[in-house]
Amino acid sequence: MGLIIATVNMKGGVGKTTLTVNLATCLAKNHGKRVLVVDLDSQISATLSLMQPQEFARVRREKRTLSQLIYKEIKPNNRIKRTTLEVIQSDICQISELSLLPGDIDLYDEYLVSELLHKKASNNDNCDFSDVWNGFEQELIKGILAPVVNDYDFIILDCAPGYNLLTRSGIVGSNFYLLPARPEPLSVVGIQLLERRIAKLKDSYGEDSSFKSQLLGIVFILSSGGLFDRYYKQVMQRVTAEFSPAQLFENRIPMDVNVAKAVDSFMPAVLATPNSAGSRAFAKLTEEFLQKVESSDSLSQASQPQMNLVNLE
Numbered sequence: 001m002g003l004i005i006a007t008v009n010m011k012g013g014v015g016k017t018t019l020t021v022n023l024a025t026c027l028a029k030n031h032g033k034r035v036l037v038v039d040l041d042s043q044i045s046a047t048l049s050l051m052q053p054q055e056f057a058r059v060r061r062e063k064r065t066l067s068q069l070i071y072k073e074i075k076p077n078n079r080i081k082r083t084t085l086e087v088i089q090s091d092i093c094q095i096s097e098l099s100l101l102p103g104d105i106d107l108y109d110e111y112l113v114s115e116l117l118h119k120k121a122s123n124n125d126n127c128d129f130s131d132v133w134n135g136f137e138q139e140l141i142k143g144i145l146a147p148v149v150n151d152y153d154f155i156i157l158d159c160a161p162g163y164n165l166l167t168r169s170g171i172v173g174s175n176f177y178l179l180p181a182r183p184e185p186l187s188v189v190g191i192q193l194l195e196r197r198i199a200k201l202k203d204s205y206g207e208d209s210s211f212k213s214q215l216l217g218i219v220f221i222l223s224s225g226g227l228f229d230r231y232y233k234q235v236m237q238r239v240t241a242e243f244s245p246a247q248l249f250e251n252r253i254p255m256d257v258n259v260a261k262a263v264d265s266f267m268p269a270v271l272a273t274p275n276s277a278g279s280r281a282f283a284k285l286t287e288e289f290l291q292k293v294e295s296s297d298s299l300s301q302a303s304q305p306q307m308n309l310v311n312l313e
Helices: 016-031 053-061 066-074 110-122 129-145 165-172 185-205 226-242 257-265 277-294
Strands: 003-007 035-039 098-101 154-158 176-181 214-220
Touching: 003 016, 003 165, 016 035, 016 098, 016 154, 016 176, 016 277, 066 110, 066 129, 110 129, 129 165, 129 185, 165 185, 176 185, 185 226, 214 277, 257 277
Parallel strands: 003 154, 003 176, 035 098, 035 154, 176 214
Antiparallel strands: none
């Protein structure tokens, strides 16, 4: 069975998509791993980092995006007959081991979901709305991926910033989650807020729940240096004091204009500019990622971080 990895942070602009697509590409191209990228963000950044816009437009016209699968989960008796396997795009960037489940700018209708679950709770005297919601949340992404989870070594979920339904469902359905961050105060606060939310989410599901996702590690996507070098180092030192070494990636991604420019070519930096500093860093990070996955048994016993907010003043 493939491992499901959620890439998530409460704050946007911290490199979630950059980490997702470059890690996935390195796993597939350099290590021969079968990898599926799932775009859970309506901004579709991961989709457009792996697919040309005209290709995405064609796929969307054919109704072969994640939104069709979500709608099928919301309305099981509707006319949509697309399966997960039919929606997945294979041979992404001409890499046979790399696949994509494209996102959509209209992923789901929140009102429709709430109406459906409220009706379900009202029709069952033994359930309240929160139980029905938790059940739906727990099975949404997991149910979509169930038919193909054995076809891949890794399924990497590019989650939206914040804490919406799909992000929560992605976390609940994952084996591990990655936290990309920049060494900046708001990014660090985003990490800690997410950790608190996940802790509360696990409590709400209870010990008997299948929700067992673990933090695989925090990845620093470095900001520009220069005059701010000392400031960034101070922030990172405070973060390293809050988390155990097992919860931090040693390899960090340097600020590299080639990584930013890769967006314009609609492909990951590791393919667009494989010899750049950023691409070489992603290659090393991927090796460390595999080592962390292999030692996941010891990770589950690692001490949890103290949840006091870092004093950034």
